[in-house]
Amino acid sequence: MNELAEEMTRAARAPITRGKRPRDAATLILIDRSGATPKVLLGKRHHGHAFMPSKFVFPGGRVEPHDRHVPVAAGLDPHIEARLLRHVQRPSADKARGFAVAAIREVFEETGLLLGRKVDAASASASGDGAADPFAAAGVRPDLSELHLIARAITPPGRPRRFDTRFFAADAQLIVHKVDGVVSPDSELVELTWLPVADAQKLDIPPVTKRVLGELEARVAAGFGHALPVPFYRVLHGKFTQLML
Secondary structure, three states: OOHHHHHHHHHHOOOOOOOOOOEEEEEEEEEEOOOOOOEEEEEEEOOOOOOOOOOEEOOEEEOOHHHHHOOOOEOOOHHHHHHHOOOOOOOOHHHHHHHHHHHHHHHHHHHOEEEOEEOOHHHHHHOOOOOOOOOHHHOEEOEOOOOEEEEEEEOOOOOOOOEEEEEEEEEHHHEEEEOOOOOOOOOOEEEEEEEEHHHHOOOOOOHHHHHHHHHHHHHHHOOOOOOOOOEEEEEEOOEEEEEEO
């Protein structure tokens, strides 16, 4: 049994905390392929966090209701949208877009890096209100067309915090704006690092992060196409399962 399967199965055998339904979440792996060896961006979580303190993770977090309403420069690739809507309640194009926008928003909030297309300030502010559109002030609209869906994983029953997480990836060349000072000793991520996948896997990372890094590496080797199948990891009836979306 692999490390992720062992971890999820062990968690499923713990006493179940009632009422803990998984929250929709999204995370984004930025990959820099400008050099001979691709590198990925990971952040170290603050040691004071109750959830995964001091672990290296991909930037990400919960999907918020307003994410599906943020104006975008371009929509999701049809292959990605279709995979996002499999095995979800009340599937819709807006829901799929919300997952993707949440991933880009979380990267912006946690690292100061913004992916998308530059637009003039008047167009940006006219297309959304400031509270619901965190990209407007930067004159940027998120571009979903170049996002790749790498994996989906649900935290098993028994954990005090559970997430239904979509793992996206995007090329670092899509970064069009940066806000300095977002990462600091007192922020959610206290440091950022760009590393080759092999080196990233040696960090103190959760098993699911290690598994997704391996999946990312395989997808890049296979051409990094939108039509590639996407693994979905979860625990059903106490057993680790993987199906392809």
